[in-house]
Amino acid sequence: MxxxxxxxxxxxxxxxxxxxxxxxxxxxxxxxxxxxxxxxxxxxxxxxxxxxxxxxxxxxxxxxxxxxxxxxxxxxxAKSMDDTAAPYYQRRSxxxxxxxxxxxxxxxxxxxxxxxxxxxxxxxxxxxxxxEHNKNALLVDVTAQQWKWSFSYPKLGISDVSKLVVPVNQPIEFVLRTKDVIHDFWVPAWGIKKDVIPNEVRHLFITPTVVGSTATNPMIRVQCTMICGNGHPMMRAPVKVITPAQFKQWASANSL
Amino acid sequence: MATAELQAQGRGDVAEKSSFHIGMVFPMVRATLWGFIGYYAAAWITAAIMGQVLFDPAPVLFGYLGGLTGWVMGSGIWEGWIRRGFGGAEAPVLTGVDRYFRFSPDSKATATRYVVFNIISFFFAGMAAMAIRVELLTPDSTSWWMSEIHYNMTFGIHGLMMLLSVVSSVIVAGAGYYLLPLMLGVRNVVFPKLLGLSWWLVPPAVVATFMSPLVGGFQTGWWGYPPLAQNSGTGIILYGLAAATLLTSSVLGAINIIGTMVYMRARGMSLGRVPIFIWGLCAAAILLTIYAPATYTGVMMDMSDLVLGTHFYTGATGHPVGYMDQFWWLFHPEVYVFVLPAFAVWLEILSAASSRPLFGRNWAIAGLLGVVLVAAFVGVHHYFTAVSPARFPIFMTLTETVSVPTGFVYLSALGTMWGGRLRINAAVLLVLMGMINFLVGGLTGIFNADVPADLQLHNTYWVVGHFHYTMLGTVIFTWLAALYWWFPKVTGRMINEFWGKFHAWWFFIFFNCTFFPFFIMGIEGMNRRVAVYMPYLQPINDFSSISSFLLGAGFLIPLANLFFSWRNGKKAPENPWRAKTLEWHTASPTPYKVFPEGMEPVVVHRFDDYSEGSPDPVAWDKTGAGESR
The missing domain is CATH 1.10.287 (Helix Hairpins)
Incomplete structure (x- = not known):
C-alpha cells in the first residue's frame, strides 16, 4: 500500500x-x-x-x-506499470x-x-x-432559387436585381421566399441567418451599421448556408452598404 | 474453485484450434454472389414491369431489398436459422475459426467481425475525408481533382459512413457485444441470432452507400433534406435505405443489450454491481430503442415522396420542416449513443488503472441515464434557423441542460483519479486525451445551444469543428483506447506500448491542428459543405488540410501495431492490468465456451474494490447450485 x-x-x-x-x-x-x-x-x-x-x-x-x-x-x-500497490485513499464518494x-x-x-x-x-x-412598426423601414423581397439570389424593392419599384444594395443605419425587413428547395439567407457580417423554406414566407429583420461592400470586406456578402445542390457554394450575391444619400441616387437610377 | 484453476481447466470437446483454410470464406463469397444476383434480379424485374431503366427510383429500391435478402441468406442465415422454419434441418453451430466468416450466434465472433469491418469502413470514409481536404487546398473549384458534384457526394458518403458504420458501432458493437456477456458473467447474449444478424446488415448498407454515385448519387449530404432529396439524384434511395438498414442493425444490438442486462446477469450481480461500461451500453440501448423508430419512419416517408409520389414533405402541400423534426428526433440523441459508451469506457479504464473504486458511481450512472432523458428535448437546436421563434427559449434551455448530467461523468472521472495511482499506458493516455477533446467539443456545443450565438454560427465550420471534437476526438480516441485495453483479452497478446503512445501523441497533436482552426473558420464566415470558398479563407484551410494529411497517415501506425501484435505480440498474462471485472476472470484469449460446462461465476463482492486485502469479487459454483439453496 x-x-x-x-x-x-x-x-x-x-x-x-x-x-x-x-x-x-x-x-x-x-x-x-x-x-x-x-x-x-x-x-x-x-x-x-x-x-x-x-x-x-x-x-x-x-x-x-x-x-x-x-x-x-x-x-x-504511478511510477511504472508494475507499481500496482493500491493507493491509500479508497474513498467512494x-x-x-x-x-x-x-x-x-x-x-x-x-x-x-x-x-x-x-x-x-x-x-x-x-x-x-x-x-415592424417603423414606417420608414425598407422592404426587400428576397427570392432564392438553385443557384442564385434575386432582390426586389417593392416600395421603390425596383425588381429582380442580382446585387443587394442597402442604406446604412436603416432598419430592413427581408421577406424570404424560395422557388425550389430549402436555402438559407446569410450575410456573415450581419451576424444572423434564416432558412428559406418552400411553401413558406419567412421574415428577417436587420439594421446594417457599417458601410462597405463585398469587394472591401468579403464578410459582407449574401451566402446560401443550407446545402441546396451542386451549385451551393457558388450561391452568393454581392452586397453594398452605402449612405442614405447614395442609396436614394441608386434607387432612382434603378427603379422602373 | 479459484479463478486460476478454472482458467486452466479444459472446455470439453469443443473444436477451437481448427486452423484457417480458404474454404472457410465460402459463406462470404456466396453472400456476395447471392447479393449481386438478388440486386440485379429484383432491379431488372421491376424495371421490366414498370417500363423503367435500372437507375430509376423503383428498380433501385427493389434491387436493394433483393440484394440485401440475397446477401443475408447467403451468409449462412438460410441453413442456420430460416430453413428450419420451413421444416428443414438446422445447420450445426460451428465453434472453430469458421464462425468468423459466416452467420454465427456467437457474440464474440460477431463483435470481432464488427471490429474488422469498422476498421475497413474507417479507412474508406477516412480516404473520403482526405479527398475533401485536398479539394479545400484551393478556394476555387479544383477541377483537376473533383467537381462540385463529386465533392457533394464525397462529404455525404464520408458523413454517413463515419456516423453509421464507424462511430455508432466501434464501442457499442466492437467492444460492447464482446464484453456484454463476459462482464455480466454469462455465456452469450439473450438473442444471439439477432445479434449475429445485426452485423450482416452492415456491409450491404455500406457498399450501397459507396455505390450510390453509380445510380446518380445524391447532393444533400447525410441529412437528406427534402425537397432537394427528391430532385438531386436516385442515389438518395440507396442512402435512405442504407441509413434505415444500419439503424435496424443498431436496434437489434440494443434489444440484446437491454435484454441481457435485465434477464441474464450472473448470480449475485445486482444492479449495484453491474460494471459501469454495461451501464453505458444500457443507456445507449435505451436511447436507441426509444428514438430510432420515429426517425427511420421519417427517412422512409422521404423515400416514399420520391418513389410513390406522396407529398409528406414535397410538392405544394409538403412541409419540409416536418422532416427536420423527425430526422433530428433520433439523430441528435444518436450522438449520445456514440459517446455514452465512450464515457463508460473512460470510467471503467480509469478505475482499474488507478486502482481506485469508481468515484461517485451512482452519480455517473445518473449522468448516463440523465443524458438519455434530456436527449428527447434537444434535437431542435440543429435547426433553430428553420423554426418559429416560439420554440427558441424552451429548446435553448433544455439543450443547455444536457451539460449537467454529462458533467457527472467528469465528476466521477476526476474523483477516481484524485488520490489514486494512475498507471498510464497507451490506452489510459488515449482516454485522458479523449477527455480533453470532449471538453472542447462539449464547451463549443454551448454556442450552438445558445440561440443568439447559434444564429450566426449555425451551418458554419464552427459546427463542423464541434462535432469532429466529439466524434473523432472523443469516440475514436476512446475506440483506440478500448482496442488497446482489451486486446490481451481478445488475442492473448500485448500491443506494442511504445507505438501506441507515440501514435496517441501524433493523433492528439494533428487532430487539434486539423480541427481547432475550424472554429476560427466558422467565426470568419466559412459555411459548411462548400467545394468553393472565398479566397481570404485559404491560408487557414491550407494549414488544416496539411495537418489532416498527417493525421490521416498516422492511422497506419495503430493498424500496423494491431496487426503485428496480433501475429507476434508479447504473450499476455491472464490479467495484465489487474482489473477486477469479470471478463478478466476467464481465460485469454476467450475460449468459445467462456467457462467450463457446469460451472458458473457467482458475484460475491463489488468489482471496483481495489483496497489491499479486498476479497475476490467472483466465486465459482456448480450450475444450478443456487436453486437448491
Missing part, C-alpha cells in the same frame, strides 16, 4: 495550476476576441456579444476542468465535491439561459418589433 498523502496540499498545487491555466486561457480568449471580424449590424452586435461572452466563459471552464484532469493524471501517476459540482453546473446553465440566451433573444425581438 502506498503511503498516505496530503490531498489538501495537492489541492493547493491544483489551485496554482488553475491560476496559470486561467491566465493562459483568458489571454488566448482576449487575443481571439480582439481579432474578431466585422460586426456590421445591430443584430450582429447581439449575436457577436453572445459568442464572445461564451468564449470568455468556456475558456475559463476549460482551464478549470482541463487543468484538473491534466494535473491529477500527472500528480497521481465525497459529498462536498459532488454537491458543489452539481450546484455550480446548474448555476452556470441557468445563468447562460438568462444571459446571453434570453437577453440576446429579447434584444433581437426588440429590434424586430421596432422595425
Amino acid at each position: 502506498n503511503a498516505k498523502e496530503n490531498l489538501w496540499r495537492a489541492f493547493g498545487e491544483l489551485v496554482v495550476v488553475w491560476v496559470i491555466g486561467l491566465v493562459i486561457a483568458e489571454g488566448l480568449a482576449a487575443w481571439m476576441v480582439a481579432s474578431w471580424p466585422v460586426l456590421g449590424s445591430v443584430e450582429a452586435h447581439v449575436t457577436g456579444d453572445a459568442t464572445t461572452y461564451l468564449i470568455w466563459q468556456t475558456s475559463a471552464i476549460f482551464a478549470l476542468v482541463g487543468g484538473a484532469i491534466i494535473y491529477s493524471a500527472f500528480r497521481f501517476r 465525497w459529498k462536498p465535491f459532488a454537491i458543489t459540482w452539481l450546484v455550480v453546473s446548474i448555476a452556470i446553465n441557468l445563468a447562460n439561459t438568462i444571459y446571453p440566451g434570453m437577453v440576446g433573444l429579447e434584444d433581437l425581438w426588440g429590434a424586430q418589433l421596432q422595425t
